[in-house]
Amino acid sequence: MEEKVVYDFDTVISRLGTQAEKYDARKQFYGKPDVEPFWVADMDLPSPAFLSxxxxxxxxxxxxxxxxxxPSLFEAIRWWMKDQHGVEASPEMMSLSPSVVSTISMAIEAFTQPAEQVVILSPVYGPFFSTVKLHERKVVDCPLVLDAGRYEINWEAVEIALRDSETTLLLLCNPQNPSGRVWQADELKRLAILCKENGVVLFSDEIHSDIVYAPAKHVSVLTVPEARDHCVMAHSIGKTFNASGLKSSFSIVPNPVLRNRLRRAHRRAHSDNINLLGKVAITQLLSTDGAEYKRQLCAYLHETTRQVVEKLGSVEGLVPMQPEATFLVWCDFRAKGDWQTVSKRLIEEANVALSGxxxxxxxxxxxxxxxxxxxxxxxxxAVDRICRVFA
Ligand SMILES: Cc1ncc(COP(=O)(O)O)c(C=O)c1O
Incomplete structure (x- = not known):
């Protein structure tokens, strides 16, 4: 019997000299080249050796x-989506794309006209705003509502936004970055029905869907019957396997008309293929070995995020959210002063670079x-330093 690999996530590996954005752009964004970087959402944890x-x-x-x-690429994707997320998808529904944001960009081009509206639920990953604006479409932001420390959808605002005839696309972050909120089947069903009633395409960015902590469970929009004929699902090996630099992602669109519109947009931009190392990576990673790596990674991250939340939560006035998914912890510092002052103290006194x-x-x-x-x-x-500075 083959021995099971035990992954080592404890050893610190230097990323200096590897063109890592998280390290190399510190001076540019934080004014300090040696601040410890906990911002850009890639990991400092190694991908599995079988990939290398x-x-x-x-x-x-x-x-x-x-x-x-x-075809082996699409078979790997099909297997992963079925095994990990219970998704039934055939290879012809799948398309490759260099990145999830590239697919968002192409979806905006494919499903909206200039000056039309795209609905987003913030706080959410910044390019959801910027990509819409770069295409000269209008963002309709329906901010999530904090209820007992958990984000909930503002259904009234979403219904009004979707009913507007100028609205043609909804961008959903599922699970949600930055809060780590996992959307439930009933919430996705309600969103899907509202989108369908109003002729709006539902785009579900599921890049964080593999890093989910039990008992929470990711629900792909592709498993919601009410969404199947008007949704786009985008996913990637980027977050799960710390492979964002390989620029390799994919989308699944069950509806052939929508799929062809999205593919045409990709073809126009010549972004309908990925680099060859990314192809090797997809076929290697979306496998039983990849699933075992992911399982061990999630166990490590679950405990790490738990400890971080516990530490931050012990400081009066800091309110961290326990993520149900993602390797990110979203923390409310509002009781500690205006954000510019807090930001300065984080950089100068705690020597950490966080995402503002x-x-x-x-x-x-x-x-x-x-x-x-x-x-x-x-x-x-580093978290201890933050706690000392704000205690
Ligand atoms: C929700 C979300 N979507 C997309 C991305 C970026 O993915 P990609 O590099 O494939 O464009 C990120 C990265 O942080 C993200 O958090």
């Missing part, structure tokens, strides 16, 4: 010309997001 081995094998071949899209809440829209003002995808040896002393 497969990439080495491919690189050793030494020919890197144009590539086709082998306004990146996630006006509803995020005064909040900060801590990336917990680090070894505990690196992360926990």
């Amino acid at each position: 081995e497969a990439l080495h094998d491919r690189v050793n071949h030494s020919l890197f010309g144009y590539t086709e899209q082998d 809440g306004t990146f996630f829209g006006p509803a995020g003002e005064g909040w900060f997001r801590i990336n917990c995808g680090h070894s505990r040896a690196q992360l926990l002393p």
Whole structure:
């Protein structure tokens, strides 16, 4: 019997000199080149060794010309989505894309006209706003409502926004970045029905869907019958396997008309293929070995996020959210002063670079997001510094 691999997430691996944005852009965004970075949402934890081995094998071949899209890629995606998320999807529903944000961008182009409206529920990943604006469409923000420390959908605002004839697309972050909220089947059903009634395409960004902590369970929009014929689901190996630099993602669209519109937009932008190392990665990672890596990673991150929430929550006036998903902890610092002052203290006194809440829209003002995808040896002393500064 083969011995089970036990992944080591405790060893700190330096990323200096690897063009890592999280490290190399510190001076530009925080004014301090040696501030400890817990901002950009990639992890400082290693991908599985079997991925590196497969990439080495491919690189050793030494020919890197144009590539086709082998059926094995789509079979790997089909298997993963069925095994991990209970999704039934056939290969013809799938398309490759360099990144989830690229698919968002193409969906905006495919399903909306200039000046039309795109609904988003903030606080949410910044490019949900910026990509819509870059396409000269209008953002209709329906901020989530805080109820007993948990974000809820403002149904009244969403219904009004979706009924507006100028609204043609809803961008949903499922599970939600920055809060780690997992949307439930009944919530997705209600959103899907509202979108259908109003002729709105439901785009579900499920990039964080593999890192979910029991008893919470990810519900893909593709398993919601009311959503199947007017939804786009986008996912990637980026977050799950810390492989965002490989620029390899995919979408699944059951409705052939919508799928062809999205594909045409990708073709116009020549973004309908991915790099060859990404293809090797997808076929290797979306596998039983990948599932075992993911299981161990989730166990590590669950305990890490639990400890971070406990530490921050022990400081009066700091209110962290326990994430149900993602390696991110979203924390309310509003009791500690205006966000500019808090931000300065985080950088100068605690020596940490966090993601400031306004990146996630006006509803995020005064909040900060801590990336917990680090070894505990690196992360926990930094969290202790934050606690000391704000105690
Ligand atoms: C919700 C969400 N979508 C998309 C992305 C970016 O994905 P990609 O690099 O595939 O564009 C991120 C990265 O943080 C994210 O949090």
